Amino acid sequence: MSYYVTTPIYYVNAEPHLGHAYTTIAADIIARHMRERGEDVFFLTGTDEHGEPVALAAEREGIPPQELADRNAPRFQEMGERVEASNDFFIRTSDPRHAARVAEVMQRVYDNGHVYEGVYEGWYCPRCADFKTERELGPGHTCPIHEIPLEREREENWFFRLSAFEDDLKRLYAERPDFVVPDYRRNEALSFIERGLEDVSLSRPKLEWGMPLPWDPSQRMYVWFDALLNYYTALSFARDGEDLTDRYWPANRHVLGKDILKFHAVIWPALLIAAGLEPPRGMVIHGFLLMGEKKMSKSLGNVLDPTEVIDRFGADALRFYCFREVSFGRDGSVSAAGFEARYETELANDWGNLASRTLAMIERYRGGVVPDAEPDAELASGEDALAGVDGVVRELLDRAELTQALEAIWARVRRLNRYVEEARPWDLAKDDSQAARLEQVLYNLAEGIRVLALLLHPYMPETSGRLLDALAEGARELDAFGARGGGQAIERIPPLFPKLD
Numbered sequence: 001m002s003y004y005v006t007t008p009i010y011y012v013n014a015e016p017h018l019g020h021a022y023t024t025i026a027a028d029i030i031a032r033h034m035r036e037r038g039e040d041v042f043f044l045t046g047t048d049e050h051g052e053p054v055a056l057a058a059e060r061e062g063i064p065p066q067e068l069a070d071r072n073a074p075r076f077q078e079m080g081e082r083v084e085a086s087n088d089f090f091i092r093t094s095d096p097r098h099a100a101r102v103a104e105v106m107q108r109v110y111d112n113g114h115v116y117e118g119v120y121e122g123w124y125c126p127r128c129a130d131f132k133t134e135r136e137l138g139p140g141h142t143c144p145i146h147e148i149p150l151e152r153e154r155e156e157n158w159f160f161r162l163s164a165f166e167d168d169l170k171r172l173y174a175e176r177p178d179f180v181v182p183d184y185r186r187n188e189a190l191s192f193i194e195r196g197l198e199d200v201s202l203s204r205p206k207l208e209w210g211m212p213l214p215w216d217p218s219q220r221m222y223v224w225f226d227a228l229l230n231y232y233t234a235l236s237f238a239r240d241g242e243d244l245t246d247r248y249w250p251a252n253r254h255v256l257g258k259d260i261l262k263f264h265a266v267i268w269p270a271l272l273i274a275a276g277l278e279p280p281r282g283m284v285i286h287g288f289l290l291m292g293e294k295k296m297s298k299s300l301g302n303v304l305d306p307t308e309v310i311d312r313f314g315a316d317a318l319r320f321y322c323f324r325e326v327s328f329g330r331d332g333s334v335s336a337a338g339f340e341a342r343y344e345t346e347l348a349n350d351w352g353n354l355a356s357r358t359l360a361m362i363e364r365y366r367g368g369v370v371p372d373a374e375p376d377a378e379l380a381s382g383e384d385a386l387a388g389v390d391g392v393v394r395e396l397l398d399r400a401e402l403t404q405a406l407e408a409i410w411a412r413v414r415r416l417n418r419y420v421e422e423a424r425p426w427d428l429a430k431d432d433s434q435a436a437r438l439e440q441v442l443y444n445l446a447e448g449i450r451v452l453a454l455l456l457h458p459y460m461p462e463t464s465g466r467l468l469d470a471l472a473e474g475a476r477e478l479d480a481f482g483a484r485g486g487g488q489a490i491e492r493i494p495p496l497f498p499k500l501d
């Protein structure tokens with residue numbers, strides 16, 4: 001089955017920071033997991049290059065917006081590579097192929113009678129490129145996100161008749177209980193809809209950096225329409241000479257932060273319906289990574305550079321840390337000290353040591369060949385059983401419970417560590433009458449770390465891949481505990497997570 005997953009496209013007005021990397025990694029974990037389930041996955045990320053935030057940043061630097069975009073887009077591309085994102089395409093909204101497709105879709109919205117001309121007045125945040133309703137304003141008419149005073153703007157422009165889609169949206173939410181997960185974000189979006197929808201402006205008369213409206217080129221399209229459509233347009237040109245739209249549309253999962261919920265959970269499905277297209281199947285909303293108490297953001301200047309973290313701890317450790325430390329969906333603080341502590345106790349000790357010990361004992365006691373034995377009932381059943389862990393993780397990841405799934409895996413890592421301590425293979429090895437038991441324990445350890453490495457692979461592709469190679473496991477498909485017998489020649493490898501200096 002096809003499975004299409006996306007990240008938001010990143011504004012090129014800033015350099016990538018850990019907050020952006022976080023969204024990308026979340027989507028990547030889902031994409032990799034679905035590939036391991038044999039799905040036909042397409043994973044999209046990219047950059048949002050039009051609109052006021054970008055135009056303003058370029059103006060501050062005294063360069064044309066396209067130049068700023070050309071300079072910063074590759075940085076987001078590199079960030080993706082550094083965090084091991086496995087995206088199948090990287091879209092840039094300044095791509096003329098995107099523009100052509102956007103014009104096509106927007107013309108359909110116009111032809112279907114869902115736009116009109118009018119006057120807009122409201123509080124506008126240029127950094128968000130968004131008008132704020134009275135309810136959303138911070139103290140003293142400020143932006144609650146950027147904490148800057150807002151201006152009252154009045155403009156003549158085109159409107160999208162969002163209010164006409166209230167019933168369609170309510171029906172969509174009723175038919176698909178998991179349209180937005182987690183459910184507290186779904187409730188937020190739904191109550192926004194139930195309070196009554198206002199039409200939204202679709203164009204900006206003053207803006208120069210953006211796409212002209214197909215039916216009125218004197219106005220530029222509001223950046224959010226051009227941006228949201230990336231999810232749809234990319235499929236038409238991501239592969240040379242091939243249109244992937246029928247294969248992958250509607251998208252299965254848009255992954256995004258809570259700050260852009262309204263655009264995705266309300267405006268986006270309405271726009272698609274207005275154009276006669278199918279809305280996405282679902283979306284996954286995450287919280288913010290905080291430094292101290294505040295959202296990490298370029299404008300607040302409290303950013304952690306992911307490349308610095310990766311240089312020190314490795315990309316896998318960063319990926320692990322973000323989803324272990326902060327409960328996915330909620331806001332949570334990250335810190336350098338936190339990284340270090342988790343790296344030492346969980347990655348180096350719990351997991352890295354378990355892997356090293358297992359490989360070392362198989363080499364020492366059985367000449368480097370995994371013995372052939374049966375799953376140990378003790379491990380296979382009971383609390384945190386190894387048997388069935390693949391199903392548990394699948395089910396959690398179907399609901400985008402990235403932190404809970406990781407905890408389910410980690411409970412088994414700890415379970416295997418207890419198993420080694422209780423079974424004491426080093427004592428069994430001294431006693432010839434215990435040979436069969438020793439083989440059973442070694443088999444169970446090898447099989448246990450194989451199954452866990454497969455489950456961890458979406459979270460930590462590099463180190464899990466190395467461990468799976470060492471275990472002579474070539475396939476990257478989820479597998480059940482006990483599904484593989486023994487007989488493979490293993491390899492010793494250097495520590496997966498070497499101790500930090």
Ligand code: MSP
Pocket residue numbers: 007008009010011018019020022023048227228229230255256257258259260287288289290295296297
């Ligand atoms: N360009 C729009 C998205 C258009 S999608 C059609 C945009 N770009 S952004 O660069 O500002 O943010 C992109 C993503 O990064 C959002 O999901 C946002 O939530 C996420 N993050 C940016 N800072 C973040 C944190 N500090 N923590 C977690 N994610 C945050 O919005």
